[in-house]
Amino acid sequence: MSGKVFVNYRQRDAAGNLLPHALLVEALADQLSVHFGREAVYFDTTLRVGEPYPAALRARLAETDVLVVVIHSTWLSDLADRSGRHVDWVHDEIATAIENGIRLLPVVLTGATMPMRQDLPAAIGELAHAQGVELRFGSLAAGVQSVLAEIELVVSPQTPELVVAVEPLPDRTRVGAAVGVIMLAVLLGCANIAVGFVPFPELSAVWNAALFAGLPTFSLLIFLLISASRFALRRPMDWLDERLARTPNRAFVVFGAGVFTLGLGMVTLMLVATSGLDADTLIVAEIIVFGAVLVMGIAWLRNQGRTPDWPRRPGAATPFWVRHACVELETRLRSWTAPLPLARQRDARLALANIRSAVAALNAPESLQLFGWWRKRSPWVTLSHTGLAASAIVLATLALVLGWIADGPDIAGALWWLGGATLITGCYLGAIAFEYGCDRAQVDAINATIEERLASLEDQLVVLSKPGLIAPHHLRPS
Numbered sequence: 001m002s003g004k005v006f007v008n009y010r011q012r013d014a015a016g017n018l019l020p021h022a023l024l025v026e027a028l029a030d031q032l033s034v035h036f037g038r039e040a041v042y043f044d045t046t047l048r049v050g051e052p053y054p055a056a057l058r059a060r061l062a063e064t065d066v067l068v069v070v071i072h073s074t075w076l077s078d079l080a081d082r083s084g085r086h087v088d089w090v091h092d093e094i095a096t097a098i099e100n101g102i103r104l105l106p107v108v109l110t111g112a113t114m115p116m117r118q119d120l121p122a123a124i125g126e127l128a129h130a131q132g133v134e135l136r137f138g139s140l141a142a143g144v145q146s147v148l149a150e151i152e153l154v155v156s157p158q159t160p161e162l163v164v165a166v167e168p169l170p171d172r173t174r175v176g177a178a179v180g181v182i183m184l185a186v187l188l189g190c191a192n193i194a195v196g197f198v199p200f201p202e203l204s205a206v207w208n209a210a211l212f213a214g215l216p217t218f219s220l221l222i223f224l225l226i227s228a229s230r231f232a233l234r235r236p237m238d239w240l241d242e243r244l245a246r247t248p249n250r251a252f253v254v255f256g257a258g259v260f261t262l263g264l265g266m267v268t269l270m271l272v273a274t275s276g277l278d279a280d281t282l283i284v285a286e287i288i289v290f291g292a293v294l295v296m297g298i299a300w301l302r303n304q305g306r307t308p309d310w311p312r313r314p315g316a317a318t319p320f321w322v323r324h325a326c327v328e329l330e331t332r333l334r335s336w337t338a339p340l341p342l343a344r345q346r347d348a349r350l351a352l353a354n355i356r357s358a359v360a361a362l363n364a365p366e367s368l369q370l371f372g373w374w375r376k377r378s379p380w381v382t383l384s385h386t387g388l389a390a391s392a393i394v395l396a397t398l399a400l401v402l403g404w405i406a407d408g409p410d411i412a413g414a415l416w417w418l419g420g421a422t423l424i425t426g427c428y429l430g431a432i433a434f435e436y437g438c439d440r441a442q443v444d445a446i447n448a449t450i451e452e453r454l455a456s457l458e459d460q461l462v463v464l465s466k467p468g469l470i471a472p473h474h475l476r477p478s
Contacts, residue, residue: 003065003155005032006042006102008093010072014081021072021109028070028107028135028144034346035148037158057089058096065154067097067104068147069127073111076119083121095123105150106132145339149466206403213395213420216388220427223385227434234438238445241323311351317361319442325355326453333457338464348461352454359450362443370436389428396420 009025012018029043042060061067082088097104104127108114117128133150135143148157230237310328329351336344366372400417404410 004040004042004060004063005036005066005068005151005155006061006064006093006097007032007044007068007070008090008097009070010075010078010090011044013074013078019072019074021070024109024135025070028068028147031144032068032148032151035157036151036155040155040158054087057093061093061096061102062100064097064102066151067093067102068151069094069104069106069130070109071106071112071115071132072109075112076115079121091121091124094127098124098126103154104130105147106130107147108132108134110135110137141341142339145465206399206406210396210399213392213399216392216395217420217424217427219388220385220392220424220431224427224431224434227431227438231434231438231441234441238323238442241320242327311347311354313354317358317367319362319439319446322355322358322362322446322450325351325358326450326457329355329457333460333464336464339466340461340464345461345465352457352461355450355454359446363447367443368440370432373436373439374432385428385431389424392424393421396424 007025007029009022010019011022011025026043029041033041033043042064044057079088079091082091094104096102106114106127114132115128117125120128131150133143133146135147310332312325329348333348340348361367396417400413403413407413
């Protein structure tokens with residue numbers, strides 16, 4: 001179902017003065033354009049410059065499915081004043097609509113009443129039988145929604161524009177970070193050879209290079225353990241995320257995480273203190289821990305006064321974003337009362353379109369492939385980890401070269417290098433595999449319920465969008 005709407009109204013009186021209700025009618029036409037689309041609503045101010053007025057109106061009227069007849073307080077008297085004129089567009093448009101079987105929708109403004117059959121010229125007498133809608137001061141929004149509901153019986157509302165999930169641009173800073181990590185590792189290794197810049201002077205250059213390689217390897221191992229834990233705990237994490245998304249004020253979670261980090265840091269310091277390290281090391285550790293807690297506290301405080309725009313565009317389509325967008329829309333629909341203002345209806349429809357667009361992006365072919373997912377949607381294992389893996393392999397190779405320079409090539413050194421490279425590569429690829437598996441499991445969980453969930457949201461929106469009884473309909477008998 002589609003169609004066109006034509007707005008019929010009296011813009012000026014017989015003396016050519018602009019009538020007071022003209023601005024209200026223009027606002028009504030604008031609301032109709034938003035709801036049904038600008039191409040579907042014909043209004044006299046939408047005529048193009050230089051377009052022949054009579055021919056354009058007749059052509060548009062021939063395509064019309066609903067004629068909205070705006071009746072103001074002096075509508076009948078103005079109609080009588082024009083009766084002796086050769087052309088009265090208000091009269092002619094209504095007469096043409098009746099002749100062509102176009103549906104009439106009278107809109108009665110404050111101070112006006114529906115005309116009776118005996119008060120109308122014979123050519124437009126059928127207007128008195130049409131069901132009308134009141135637009136009254138104090139209940140304008142409800143009246144406009146009643147007008148929209150009546151027109152929707154004939155004309156289809158426009159579908160909200162689908163907002164395609166924004167694909168993140170290639171992050172040059174991450175590329176630079178990865179390259180910087182590799183260059184720093186190479187420079188440290190070269191400095192180790194050239195000037196003896198080593199953290200442990202009592203060890204040989206070979207072992208110092210190996211220790212340099214061990215640092216990023218240890219980081220990759222930590223990332224692997226975190227990714228594996230996320231994969232193993234993906235179902236409890238989904239449940240927890242759903243619960244947190246339904247929490248009205250989630251800022252306490254940030255504060256609680258800060259307290260937990262502080263406690264964990266204190267325990268770590270106690271363990272470090274018993275290991276015999278010096279006081280300087282303990283001070284540095286304390287500064288790091290308290291600095292992290294301070295940053296989290298600032299983030300929590302900022303979150304208290306932060307009111308994000310809604311509906312939000314998906315900067316990057318993730319299961320987390322889809323889940324939170326659904327919960328946010330559900331919460332708003334439960335708190336709203338019918339009838340919804342047009343602005344809220346549009347926002348809710350746009351939120352639904354955004355969710356559908358994000359779900360489509362999650363299930364796009366490039367997201368189903370491991371490499372495409374890693375390039376565009378990996379939230380955890382990124383190019384920075386690539387830089388860590390590359391720097392670890394470079395430093396391990398440097399240690400092997402230093403060993404061969406000092407003692408000559410040997411099988412043991414080659415085997416140690418092969419084992420280290422295998423460990424580095426395994427940690428890196430394993431973290432990617434675990435993260436990919438976790439992400440796909442979350443997407444499958446979203447897909448299992450999303451259609452039913454969105455259908456429920458759409459049903460709630462339809463119920464809330466129904467016009468109220470504030471603007472009663474008029475039905476005049478013959």
